[in-house]
Amino acid sequence: MASYKFKIPLVGDGAVGKTSLIIKFVENMFKHEYKSTIGVDIFTKSVKIDKNDVLMTLWDIAGQERFKVIRKGFFDGAAGAIIVYDVTRKDTFENVENWLNEVQEYTGPIPMIICGNKIDLTDKRQVSTKQGNSYASKINKTFIETSAKTGENVENAFIELCSEILSTRKK
Ligand code: G3D
Ligand code: MG
Numbered sequence: 001m002a003s004y005k006f007k008i009p010l011v012g013d014g015a016v017g018k019t020s021l022i023i024k025f026v027e028n029m030f031k032h033e034y035k036s037t038i039g040v041d042i043f044t045k046s047v048k049i050d051k052n053d054v055l056m057t058l059w060d061i062a063g064q065e066r067f068k069v070i071r072k073g074f075f076d077g078a079a080g081a082i083i084v085y086d087v088t089r090k091d092t093f094e095n096v097e098n099w100l101n102e103v104q105e106y107t108g109p110i111p112m113i114i115c116g117n118k119i120d121l122t123d124k125r126q127v128s129t130k131q132g133n134s135y136a137s138k139i140n141k142t143f144i145e146t147s148a149k150t151g152e153n154v155e156n157a158f159i160e161l162c163s164e165i166l167s168t169r170k171k
Contacts, residue, residue, distance in 0.1 A: 002052050006165055007077050008158075009059040011099045012084035013092040014066075017117040020148035021084065022058050025158050028151070040074060047162060054162050075106035080113075080165045082157065085132075087116045087145065088124040093132070100139065111164035113142050115157050120147040 010018040019041070026043045041060040046053065059074060075081075083099045085092040096114060103112065114136040116127060129145060136143030142160055146153040 003055075004052060004166070004169070005055045005057065006079035006162060007057050007059065008080050008082065008161065009061075009074055009078050009103070010082045010084060011061065011103060012065075012115075013086070013089075013095050013099075016084045016086040016089075016092050017146075017148045018082075018084050019060055019062075021082075021115070021117060021146060021154055021157070022060055024148045024151055024154045026058070045158075047159065049159065049162055049166060052166060054166070056158065056162065058158075071102070071106060075103065078103075078107050078110060080111040080161045081107070082113045082115055082161060084115045084117050085127070086118050087127045087132070088118050088121050090126040093127045093135075096135070100141075111142075111161060111168060113144060113157055113161045113164075114139075116143070116145040117148060119145045119152065120149045 010022060012018055022043050026045045039062050041062045043058040043060065045056050045058065047056065061074065081103050083096055085096050114132065116132045132145065133143050142164065144153055144157045144160065146157055148154060
């Protein structure tokens with residue numbers, strides 16, 4: 001039994017659902033409108049995993065996805081990261097690799113989850129589960145598909161990342 005505090009940045013192109021995923025996980029509600037603020041928003045959530053108390057601090061880029069210059073402080077000390085794309089926009093999937101490189105440039109090899117979001121929009125899907133899965137396994141990362149709208153798999157994504165971080169710390 002131990003207490004941990006994990007900093008977890010969420011990255012990915014604009015409007016893929018990063019903020020929605022965090023809000024869903026933290027407050028378990030889906031809001032249709034957010035104010036796009038400037039800078040970084042930090043959310044916290046406590047969870048219990050295998051009798052460990054984990055305080056997750058979730059770092060959200062607030063509408064500045066294009067500005068690389070803000071990133072150092074954003075990634076400093078990150079325990080793990082979530083890279084999000086939108087399954088209805090192929091370009092956001094193609095950009096996952098850029099995000100991955102950027103995260104690794106700052107953090108080195110830390111646990112990361114590749115998250116394909118908006119799976120509730122079945123008619124609009126442009127990236128299949130198979131494509132997401134095979135990319136993630138190629139880069140040796142855990143893959144998960146979510147809907148911040150219905151809540152499907154949202155908790156699993158965050159908890160899975162935490163479990164991976166914990167397993168790297170256990171002797
Ligand atoms: P971002 O933080 O990555 O920029 P947001 O993305 O969380 O702000 O989400 C961008 C838009 O996508 C929002 O719609 C949000 O409601 C919607 N969205 C996020 N996740 C899902 C999802 O899983 N399913 C569906 N159907 N929509 C989602 P608006 O209209 O407010 O721009
Ligand atoms: Mg956002």
